[in-house]
Every structure is written in structure tokens, then in C-alpha cells.
């Protein structure tokens with residue numbers, strides 16, 4: 601290892617998808633301790649811009665197998681603390697969507713899950729559409745009468761254009777984020793905006809836990825951004841970044857603690873979240889103050905506009 605210091609290893613290192621920089625091996629011990637997928641991939645970190653990515657990547661055919669029925673995004677939490685926090689989080693997303701839409705607009709969600717957000721936006725009188733990789737998610741969205749394409753954004757063929765494209769915790773899951781963002785730009789009307797939310801690999805919990813960070817979410821998270829690399833991705837697609845912010849959220853800390861307990865064998869649960877997880881979420885929330893002082897929480901978002 602030590603690829604950065606070794607010129608031979610550095611030459612063999614893969615190139616960064618964002619800047620072309622040499623990207624030596626960074627993480628070798630990623631494991632899935634939520635859904636217990638067996639496949640494992642190493643991760644590399646670009647020496648120039650800091651983008652972190654799995655290499656080699658899973659194949660398109662492998663991806664659906666990594667999202668089992670009952671994956672977190674489709675199954676609402678049953679305990680009241682998590683249900684409350686998730687409810688607040690979804691209300692904030694709806695407010696964000698409505699803030700950027702005209703009185704009668706067109707809204708598109710990449711990674712529409714079960715269509716809960718699309719359903720709420722449609723109820724306010726807007727036209728909605730989306731894509732979703734999971735068959736289970738699509739079937740739940742179709743049951744609501746929603747127009748959701750089963751597949752990836754790259755596979756969708758449409759002439760429709762949208763005022764808002766919404767991507768919450770999706771860009772880190774796609775096989776090619778540069779191609780995905782180019783397609784997002786095409787989907788947007790001139791003057792339309794994309795909202796992107798994704799984990800921040802520059803946050804204190806990410807730096808502290810490294811490859812054992814709770815949001816490594818292996819092997820579903822393929823790309824790990826910082827505020828700077830997310831901006832680079834958006835600007836590279838010809839979009840103008842208008843707003844960047846941190847989202848208050850203790851998932852990164854909470855899942856990192858759960859991961860640490862599972863790695864040591866002290867927590868032998870095979871469920872995605874253990875019984876104590878909601879208590880971690882609440883108890884660790886004040887760490888967001890530390891996060892902000894140290895440069896940002898584990899959840900970040902950006903709004904970028906397609907020039908008119």
C-alpha cells in the first residue's frame with residue numbers, strides 16, 4: 601500500500617472521474633454490516649481533488665441485488681423517535697421542492713423510492729415524474745398512479761423537461777455521476793434547478809472513522825463527495841451552484857457507532873438498525889455543533905441552476 605508515496609503504485613492507480621487525478625488505494629476493509637451483502641470492493645481517493653470512489657465498480661447487473669426488499673428507503677421506521685425524525689426530514693424535502701417550483705410546475709425525482717415525495721408534490725398541483733432502480737420501490741409508486749421509470753436515469757428516454765430535478769442521497773449510488781449529471785442538465789428546462797443531497801466525506805465523523813464510517817454503506821455508496829468535489833461535479837455539467845448547506849443530521853455518527861459495535865461482535869443483530877439506534881440519533885445530535893465548527897455535518901446539499 602502507501603500508493604501515494606510509491607511512483608509505481610501511483611501509476612497503476614485509477615484516474616479520478618472528476619479531474620483525471622491519480623487515485624491511490626484508500627480503503628481496503630469496507631464491509632456491509634447493515635444488509636450483509638457479501639461482495640466487497642476497495643475504495644480509492646483522488647490525490648488532486650479528494651473524490652473517493654469504489655474501484656473496480658460493481659456492474660449494472662449486480663446493483664439491484666444490493667437493494668433487498670425492505671431496504672430502508674421503502675420501509676418507514678416503526679419506532680416513534682426515528683419516525684418523528686424521518687417525518688421532519690421528509691417535510692423539509694417537500695418544502696425545498698415547493699420553494700423552487702413555479703405555481704404550476706414540473707418536478708422530477710431521481711431515485712423516487714416508493715414515490716412518497718412525488719405523491720405530495722403532485723397533490724399541490726404539479727406534474728411529476730421519476731426514475732427508480734428498485735422494482736419493489738417502483739411497484740409501490742405505480743400503486744399510487746405515479747409515472748416512475750424502472751431503471752437508471754441514463755436508461756430513460758424522454759423529451760419532457762422539468763423545473764426541478766430532485767436527488768436526495770442518490771448521486772453516491774449511481775455508476776457514473778458525471779454522465780448522470782449531464783442527463784440531469786438535459787432534463788432541466790433552461791433556468792431550472794437541481795437539488796442534490798449526499799453524504800459529506802469531509803465531515804469529522806467521516807475523517808474519524810475512515811473506511812469504517814457508518815455512511816460507507818457498502819457496496820451501495822460508490823462515490824463519496826466533499827463540498828468541493830460536489831461543486832466540481834455540478835459545474836462540470838454546466839450548472840451554476842447557487843446554494844450549498846449542511847443538513848443537521850446525526851446518522852453518520854449513529855451508524856458509525858453501530859458499525860463499531862458490530863465489527864467487535866458486541867452487537868450481533870442482522871437487522872439494518874439495532875434497537876438502540878434511535879437513541880444514538882438523539883444522543884449524538886449535539887455533535888452537529890462540533891461538525892459545523894469543524895467544517896460541516898455528514899449530510900450536505902447543493903442547489904444548482906441550468907443557465908437560462
Ligand SMILES: [Zn+2]
Nearest residue numbers: 616619646649
Ligand atoms: Zn479528482
